[in-house]
Amino acid sequence: MFSGDAHYTVESRLQKREALKEAGVNPYPYSFKRSHAAQALHQQYEALESGIETTDVVQVAGRIMAIRNSGMFLDVMDTTGKIQVFCHKESVQADQLPLLKLLDVGDIVGVSGTIRRTPRGELSVRTTTLSVLSKSILPLPEKYHGLTDVEVRYRQRYLDLIVNEESRNTLRKRSQLIMALQTYLNERGYLSVETPMLHTIAGGASARPFLTHHNTLDMPLFLRIAPELHLKRLIVGGLSDKVYEINRCFRNEGIDTRHNPEFTSLELYEAYVDYTDMMALTEALVQHACQTVNGSLQVEFQGKTLDFASPWRRASMCDLVAEHAGVQFLDFPDAVAARQQAKALGVEVEEGTIWGKVVEAVFGEKVEHLLIQPTHVTDLPKDISPLAKVHRANPLVAERFETYVNGWELANAFSELSDPEDQQHRFEAQMAERASGDDEAQPLDEDYVLALAYGMPPTGGLGIGLDRLAMLLTNSPSIRDVILFPTLRPKK
C-alpha cells in the first residue's frame, strides 16, 4: 500500500491507529459538526484580551500542523486559516486523555471547547472533547522549510497544498480570476456555452492537435485546439449576440514555463462589433479581473511592476518592427524582398516563407520581449490571419490584434471574417501552406464555410490565455504553478 514508504514512521502511526480502534475510536468517522472556521473565530474574538477565558463553546476541525509541549498545544489548520487548540489535562475529558498520545502531525481532528486568549496572545480553543476525524499514516514534509521539490509539488499537489500557503493562495486566486471574468460577462449579457472538445477537423488556430479514435464510429477524432469555429456557428445561428466559453484547449506542442499541453482559454464572440471594440473589452475584462483578485490595477511580477490601467498602448505590428528593427515591412510587400530585409537584420527565414511569416519572425525576435507593459499589437499580416477580415484601409494586413504583456502574447482578437468566399480562399491558401510542409496551417472546414454562407453578422472575436493571465496576477514564474495538475511524464 505504501510501496517504498513502509518505514518506522508509518509503523508507528499504524500502531496508533490500531490503538484507537482498540479504544473503540473509529479513526475514519462519518461527519463532524463545526460551529466556526478558524478565520471566523479570529474575526469574532479580535477584541478578546490576552489571558482572558470565555465560556463560549465552539467546534472547529482541521489538520494538525504542529504539536507543541508534548501535545498540550496543537495548531489546527482548516481552509480559512490556523487556530491553536489547547489540550490541558485538567480541561480535556478524563477518558479522552489517552487519545492525545495517539495524535500525529497530519491527523485531521475535530475539537469542542471554550474560547480563550493565552497570556502570550494566541487565540485558542480550550479542548473539552477531541475527535479523530482521519488518522494520517504518512508523514508530512518538514514544517519549517515545507516542500520545495517542484517535482513532488506537481506530482503530489495535495502535499503542496497542505504545506505551502503560497500555492494555496495562487490556485485559489486562479479560481477567483475565472469567477471574476464569468461575473463580468454574465452581467453584460454574454451567454456561457460549451462546444465540442472532440473535433473531426482541428481548426480555429494554427497548432498541432492531439489525435484520438472513436471505436464505435471507427473514426479519428482530434482534441480541439480552439473552440473558435463552433462559437462563430452559434453567432450565425443567433443563439445569442454575445457568446463565450471558458474551457480547455489541447495542443500537441512543446512544454515549457509558458506552455502546457492542455490549457484554458476564454473565447468570446460578439455580433455587430469589430476588433476595436474587442480592444476595449480586453482592457475592461483584464482590469476587472486584476482589481477583483489583487485589489489594484498594478501588479508586481518577478521584479517588474505591470500597470493594467487604461489606455494600453496600441501600435501596429509593422510600425513596432520599424521602431525596434529599423525596417518598415509595409514598404517591402513582396515576400522575396521581405526575406532579404529579414536576413539583413539577422533573422533566419527559410526560402519560400510567406510575407506575413517573415514579419512575424522579425517581430518575434526583435520586438516581442520588449513589450512588458500591456500593448495591443494591431494589424497583423493578412496571410497569417486566415479567420480575420482584411483591414479596411490596407489589403496587406488584417483587422486583428494580439495583446502582449511581459513579452507574452496574452490575447488574440479579430474583426471576424464573414465573407464565405473570402473564407474559402483563405482556407485554400492555408492548404497550400500545409502542402508545402507547414503542418500547423489551418485545415479547410467546409461546414464552417457553409455556415458563413447563410450569413454571419459583423462580429468581433477575442481569445485570452487564462493560464498566462493567472500567472501575471499571481506573480507565478511557471505555468505549472497556476495549473492544479500540470502535465508530467510518469515517474516510471
Next chain:
RNA sequence: GCGUCCUUAGCUCAGCGGUAGAGCAGUCCCCUUUUAAGGGAAAGGUCCUGAGUUCAAAUCUCAGAGGACGCACCA
C-alpha cells in the same frame, strides 16, 4: 527535438576518491502555557538506475530514467 544543470534519511540540505552526516519529522525519557517550544538518548540509507575506471566510487567516466532552466516549436 537540442544544450546546461539537478537527483544523498519521510522533508530541507551538507559531504565531492578512503567506515554515510546535520536539522526537522518519527521512537523512548525529562520538562510543562507553548507557537520553528526546550533538554537528553537511541534509531533511521538501493547516496535515482546500470555499466566502467580505481586497491578503494555518493564523489571520476559513459549510458539510461525523472526533473528544472534555456533554445527550437507554440499560446
